[in-house]
Amino acid sequence: MPDLTGQVMIVTGGNAGLGKETVRVLLEHNAKVYIGARDEKKARAAIEELREQTGNEAFFLELNLANLASVRKSAEEFLSKEKELHVLFNNAGVTCMPLDWVTDDGYDMTFGTNVVGESVFDCLWRTAFNLRCRAFPLHKAPAPHYPGKQSTTHDKHPRVIWLSSLAAYISPLCWDTFKDGPARRKAGTHSTYQQSKLANVILARQCAKRFGHQSLVSLSVNPGTVQTDIMKHATDKDKKVSSLLYNFWPVETGVLTSLWAGTMPEPIKHNGEFVVPWGRISDPCRPEAYDDKIGNRLWDWLELEVEPFTK
């Protein structure tokens, strides 16, 4: 990985699991990193632990993806502090949530967190930074928080990295399951996770298509199956089945693919594509992932849903 001095990054869900390990490596390479987290106590504990390990300090950014007003506040808070964002790791996510749980805005908890919340956050920073103007000034002037230093590696391409999953291969989108109702109850919690991870791939593609001409690079990533707390809300049966089905890699290995996508030069040539372990460009997880008809429909749906929070 290159030295990241002068680059500002956000890792959503940076207080635990893959997110925390991602932050650790970014700090080791001198990036300025914000941890987007809903639980300040957990985030501060992670910041302290990472400071002891790396000698560098991450910053806390309050962010609850299951509450769109909070997402907006979080983006505003970030924008009041920084002039640029070089890489956004849309990493936070949940799975196996009880079906009785919905977000504060009434979406399925999994789809609402992994897709709707992440999309609003992504939309807000893009809109606010007006990528067209903002992608380039770093080469001309040092970033404000690193007086005298300048990134030697920033390649004029802000990036968004969408954490998807092996689950993205399994289910098509079922539009009437995103909010509560009989279809969602029938589909079940595994299906909404699978759909959310396919939606991450679709949105990465759509972002690249819509903002690539403004130099944005947007990639989706399957990090592999990794030892984290992601199954914390799963039933004992689900935990047992997944332990039989998968080999779980340590987080140090699990972050390789998203770090490759977020920091290395090569993926810039693959804007909008799907990256799989350990840092390889793959065919799309499903044909509909790159289908513009479906991509446009999802984009339009999200725009309409989140309009009150993104204006």
Ligand SMILES: NC(=O)c1ccc[n+]([C@@H]2O[C@H](COP(=O)([O-])OP(=O)(O)OC[C@H]3O[C@@H](n4cnc5c(N)ncnc54)[C@H](OP(=O)(O)O)[C@@H]3O)[C@@H](O)[C@H]2O)c1
């Ligand atoms: N682990 C795997 O095998 C695997 C495989 C494929 C894909 N992934 C993807 O990788 C990403 C990271 O997962 P992980 O395995 O590292 O899981 P994890 O250890 O459970 O970490 C998930 C992170 O997301 C945060 N989060 C959850 N809901 C949130 C909300 N409403 N607002 C803000 N933050 C929220 C969590 O915060 P709290 O600590 O407050 O809960 C935590 O920091 C997810 O998108 C997941 O789908 C993981």
